[in-house]
Amino acid sequence: MNAAGFPLLSLVTWLPIAGVLFLMSVRGDEETVASNARWGALWTSLVVFALSLVLWVKFNQADGGFQFVENAAWLPQWGISYKLGVDGISVLFVLLSTALTPICILASWDAIQTRVREYMIAFLILETMMVGMFAALDAIVFYMFFEGVLIPMYLIIGVWGGPRRVYAAIKFFLYTLAGSVLMLLALLAIWYQAGTTDLVTLLHTNIPVTMQSWLFIAFFASFAVKVPMWPVHTWLPDAHVEAPTAGSVILAGVLLKMGAYGFLRFSVPMLPVATANFAPFIYTLSVVAVIYTSLVAFAQTDMKKLIAYSSVAHMGVVTIGIFTVNAQGISGALFQMLSHGVVSAALFLCVGVVYDRIHSREIARYGGLASRMPKYAFAFMLFSMASCGLPGTAGFVGEFLVLVGAFKVNFWLAGLGSLGMILGAAYMLYLYRRVIFGVITRDDLKSILDLSAREVMVFAPLVILTMWMGVYPSSFTGFFDAAVNALVDHHHAAIASTSKLAGVFAR
Amino acid sequence: MNWILALPELVLACCGMAILVIGVLNKRDMFQACSMLTVGAFLLTAVLVIAGPTGVGYSGMYTADAFSLFVKLMILAAAGLGVIVALDYNEHANMQRFEFPVLVLYAATGMMLMASSSNMMTMYVGVELMSLSIYVLAAFARDELRSAEAGLKYFVLGALASGLMLYGISLVYGFSGSMGFEQMAKVLADPAKVSPGLVVGLVFIVAGLAFKISAVPFHMWTPDVYEGAPTPVTAFMGTAPKVAAMALLIRVMATPFGHLLAQWQQLIVLVAIASMVLGSFAAIAQKNIKRLMAYSSIGHMGYALIGLAAGNAVGVRGVLFYLFTYIFMNAGTFACIIAMRRKGRYVEGIADLAGLSRTDPALAMWLAVFMFSMAGIPPFSGFLGKYFIFTAAVQQGLWTLAVIGVLTSVVGAYYYIRIIKVMYFDAPAEAFDARPGSLSFVAAASGLFTTLFFFYPAPVVAAAEAAAKVLFR
Numbered sequence: 005m006n007a008a009g010f011p012l013l014s015l016v017t018w019l020p021i022a023g024v025l026f027l028m029s030v031r032g033d034e035e036t037v038a039s040n041a042r043w044g045a046l047w048t049s050l051v052v053f054a055l056s057l058v059l060w061v062k063f064n065q066a067d068g069g070f071q072f073v074e075n076a077a078w079l080p081q082w083g084i085s086y087k088l089g090v091d092g093i094s095v096l097f098v099l100l101s102t103a104l105t106p107i108c109i110l111a112s113w114d115a116i117q118t119r120v121r122e123y124m125i126a127f128l129i130l131e132t133m134m135v136g137m138f139a140a141l142d143a144i145v146f147y148m149f150f151e152g153v154l155i156p157m158y159l160i161i162g163v164w165g166g167p168r169r170v171y172a173a174i175k176f177f178l179y180t181l182a183g184s185v186l187m188l189l190a191l192l193a194i195w196y197q198a199g200t201t202d203l204v205t206l207l208h209t210n211i212p213v214t215m216q217s218w219l220f221i222a223f224f225a226s227f228a229v230k231v232p233m234w235p236v237h238t239w240l241p242d243a244h245v246e247a248p249t250a251g252s253v254i255l256a257g258v259l260l261k262m263g264a265y266g267f268l269r270f271s272v273p274m275l276p277v278a279t280a281n282f283a284p285f286i287y288t289l290s291v292v293a294v295i296y297t298s299l300v301a302f303a304q305t306d307m308k309k310l311i312a313y314s315s316v317a318h319m320g321v322v323t324i325g326i327f328t329v330n331a332q333g334i335s336g337a338l339f340q341m342l343s344h345g346v347v348s349a350a351l352f353l354c355v356g357v358v359y360d361r362i363h364s365r366e367i368a369r370y371g372g373l374a375s376r377m378p379k380y381a382f383a384f385m386l387f388s389m390a391s392c393g394l395p396g397t398a399g400f401v402g403e404f405l406v407l408v409g410a411f412k413v414n415f416w417l418a419g420l421g422s423l424g425m426i427l428g429a430a431y432m433l434y435l436y437r438r439v440i441f442g443v444i445t446r447d448d449l450k451s452i453l454d455l456s457a458r459e460v461m462v463f464a465p466l467v468i469l470t471m472w473m474g475v476y477p478s479s480f481t482g483f484f485d486a487a488v489n490a491l492v493d494h495h496h497a498a499i500a501s502t503s504k505l506a507g508v509f510a511r
Numbered sequence: 512m513n514w515i516l517a518l519p520e521l522v523l524a525c526c527g528m529a530i531l532v533i534g535v536l537n538k539r540d541m542f543q544a545c546s547m548l549t550v551g552a553f554l555l556t557a558v559l560v561i562a563g564p565t566g567v568g569y570s571g572m573y574t575a576d577a578f579s580l581f582v583k584l585m586i587l588a589a590a591g592l593g594v595i596v597a598l599d600y601n602e603h604a605n606m607q608r609f610e611f612p613v614l615v616l617y618a619a620t621g622m623m624l625m626a627s628s629s630n631m632m633t634m635y636v637g638v639e640l641m642s643l644s645i646y647v648l649a650a651f652a653r654d655e656l657r658s659a660e661a662g663l664k665y666f667v668l669g670a671l672a673s674g675l676m677l678y679g680i681s682l683v684y685g686f687s688g689s690m691g692f693e694q695m696a697k698v699l700a701d702p703a704k705v706s707p708g709l710v711v712g713l714v715f716i717v718a719g720l721a722f723k724i725s726a727v728p729f730h731m732w733t734p735d736v737y738e739g740a741p742t743p744v745t746a747f748m749g750t751a752p753k754v755a756a757m758a759l760l761i762r763v764m765a766t767p768f769g770h771l772l773a774q775w776q777q778l779i780v781l782v783a784i785a786s787m788v789l790g791s792f793a794a795i796a797q798k799n800i801k802r803l804m805a806y807s808s809i810g811h812m813g814y815a816l817i818g819l820a821a822g823n824a825v826g827v828r829g830v831l832f833y834l835f836t837y838i839f840m841n842a843g844t845f846a847c848i849i850a851m852r853r854k855g856r857y858v859e860g861i862a863d864l865a866g867l868s869r870t871d872p873a874l875a876m877w878l879a880v881f882m883f884s885m886a887g888i889p890p891f892s893g894f895l896g897k898y899f900i901f902t903a904a905v906q907q908g909l910w911t912l913a914v915i916g917v918l919t920s921v922v923g924a925y926y927y928i929r930i931i932k933v934m935y936f937d938a939p940a941e942a943f944d945a946r947p948g949s950l951s952f953v954a955a956a957s958g959l960f961t962t963l964f965f966f967y968p969a970p971v972v973a974a975a976e977a978a979a980k981v982l983f984r
């Protein structure tokens with residue numbers, strides 16, 4: 005049994021489905037159903053979050069392996085089992101998912117007025133899929149959760165989204181699916197090679213070098229779309245702009261991390277040689293993403309689109325960090341993923357706040373909000389600063405570590421990567437100035453209200469997290485240090501053994 | 512002679528005759544009663560199939576084994592669902608004649624014979640019994656031009672396909688000197704006995720059976736017949752005959768021609784690729800949901816053929832598993848399509864589904880489940896089916912087939928999610944008439960199966976594996 009003494013991860017994964025069943029059973033007029041759906045979903049997600057905090061408390065930080073492991077027979081004759089567990093790399097993402105879900109539900113409290121019950125059901129199913137994906141320790145179980153995310157997200161964008169929601173939803177679905185199906189073939193090939201889909205075993209399985217390149221390409225097709233990396237990022241601005249606020253929050257906060265997590269879970273440990281061979285290619289794409297999408301972000305007139313492009317740039321930093329394959333780079337990438345998960349989620353919530361009031365996301369539509377909305381201006385400022393990577397906020401630590409890791413690999417990689425920080429500061433400050441400062445010119449902005457109590461409740465945990473991660477990062481890095489070191493050691497050992505083998509053959 | 516082996520077929524045929532007599536002798540409208548009796552007969556037959564002995568009988572013409580058992584249960588389930596979805600439709604479409612369930616019953620008898628045939632003659636008789644019953648069913652709405660046209664079209668083309676197959680059988684018989692599957696396998700084990708004439712015969716047999724599963728390039732009839740036939744008949748045609756013909760194709764390829772893998776594998780690979788590509792691309796432009804389902808079924812048969820192309824037990828296991836998930840998805844989808852009745856008139860346009868999630872949330876949810884499942888999105892059963900098919904392809908190194916398969920499944924996903932888009936994202940159209948209980952039952956039962964199957968698929972996989980292993984000893 006595991007450290008919690010009961011199947012904690014299964015409970016965290018499947019409890020939202022129990023909430024779904026409750027929501028479905030509610031009868032009554034539309035008002036009753038909507039109110040029950042809101043409260044039911046909120047309480048379910050809060051209970052799930054409380055349960056997941058057990059992971060935070062009981063997780064053994066010194067252990068680089070998997071903890072809270074559960075295993076149940078599913079298709080035993082064919083080497084597939086229902087296996088869940090977390091290591092230092094995945095545990096914080098489980099927590100990020102469970103923490104963002106109640107925030108999203110709270111943020112949609114008034115914004116969503118139509119088909120509330122279906123909306124909340126979609127969010128709870130999404131939570132199950134996200135948590136299951138991060139906790140899965142079997143390749144097929146992983147794939148089922150990874151793909152399953154598409155269903156609720158497709159509906160959230162398509163039903164509750166903006167004017168071009170249909171286009172955005174279908175584009176999101178097909179882009180992601182096209183990448184994923186190739187990954188399915190790669191998983192099947194690995195399964196055929198190793199005879200099992202158990203990730204713990206697969207992490208230490210040697211895959212023939214010739215096969216590694218093909219598998220890497222297949223995984224890359226899936227994860228690169230999900231991250232998203234340039235040039236397959238184009239679904240992201242569309243999806244973000246059209247999705248409802250909470251949809252954007254989850255998309256930026258958790259779904260984008262799935263791709264990077266996939267690289268860390270599959271590509272880097274299982275395909276070490278291909279990882280080393282493809283690293284320059286990934287660096288190139290990432291640097292292009294960092295510089296190009298930052299410049300594109302600069303030119304945006306829509307707030308959500310600007311933040312969406314900034315997400316692509318920040319995730320470019322993450323992929324640079326992952327493929328440096330040294331302790332600083334990967335730790336930095338993980339930290340950047342977490343901080344981006346909090347900060348970009350918060351920025352989308354900031355956009356949602358003014359959108360709920362004025363129903364416009366045009367930057368030019370705003371100006372001078374500081375005088376009417378001081379609390380809002382403060383929150384927005386903090387998250388903008390964190391997004392540019394100001395020391396003392398969450399954004400700094402991750403980018404700094406990644407750049408340290410990149411310096412170890414190549415000076416120019418680090419130099420070009422750090423351009424992203426400068427450009428990031430430029431477009432975020434420019435955005436902030438245009439929205440918050442200046443003089444109020446429009447009448448409806450003169451009567452705009454500051455954050456309500458509910459909105460303060462939404463932002464408070466994110467503000468605290470942003471500061472906490474910036475000021476005392478080791479309470480987070482402590483979770484993944486051991487796992488990252490094990491990953492890096494394993495990678496270098498694999499490379500060394502392969503080159504030794506190659507040397508033998510060459511002789 | 513061990514005649515007990517064929518007891519399920521005998522009992523089913525006798526039940527058919529009894530139901531016919533009951534229907535004729537009663538003056539009252541006996542459609543509902545005869546339908547119920549038919550479902551009862553299917554249940555009884557299923558019990559007999561499960562409890563029956565295995566072995567070879569009738570001078571080697573008939574085989575009862577784990578393979579035929581698995582296939583027959585699928586056929587009976589699909590035929591039973593086909594009768595149930597017709598209950599309400601036929602009343603409204605003025606087709607409430609008791610011959611309807613009896614024809615379904617005889618079609619099912621033919622299919623069971625196909626599943627058990629181990630001789631070219633049994634095979635042909637089974638195929639014809641099935642086909643003739645379905646020709647009549649396709650034209651069952653006799654006052655409707657479309658239905659008559661569909662029946663005639665299916666009959667003419669089907670007769671051509673039967674002719675091709677018969678010609679192939681005669682060639683194969685001439686060159687191998689035998690009709691029995693086992694004897695042929697023995698003869699053909701010697702490569703010297705494999706003459707070009709025999710391979711031509713093999714190709715003709717494959718063509719005849721490919722027509723029955725509507726695989727490209729023998730698919731031309733499918734969209735028209737699917738669209739024209741009464742919808743419950745389409746639902747039936749999309750499931751049970753496909754299962755039976757696919758099972759027969761597997762048995763013929765695996766048993767008598769098992770040693771000719773090199774000759775037929777290329778053929779099956781080409782047919783599979785063509786079916787998947789055409790099935791996914793041609794469906795995009797469809798506006799009629801029955802035509803869409805026709806192309807969708809062409810695509811699905813393409814996927815199933817991947818498993819056959821693998822040419823081993825793992826592949827056949829994949830095919831059987833795939834068909835198992837497919838019949839429930841298909842029956843459920845058609846239950847939803849039959850429920851599309853507005854002011855007493857049946858509608859078939861995809862646009863008619865607009866905003867269904869507002870007007871009938873339960874129906875929209877089930878149809879969405881079936882569409883996601885057909886697109887192969889986990890955790891629905893359709894994903895597991897595709898998973899086992901692609902496992903076989905990867906294992907045999909059929910990478911071209913596998914990559915084309917997954918990529919066309921993305922194209923296929925486009926038109927499946929477009930239906931979901933119409934139901935969930937578009938503004939509601941006028942509501943449909945109230946659903947009858949029979950359709951709700953089929954939709955909900957199939958939907959629950961499709962959704963929850965992933966919890967415990969192991970017994971079905973094991974049964975499919977046992978069935979597949981019989982053919983590859």
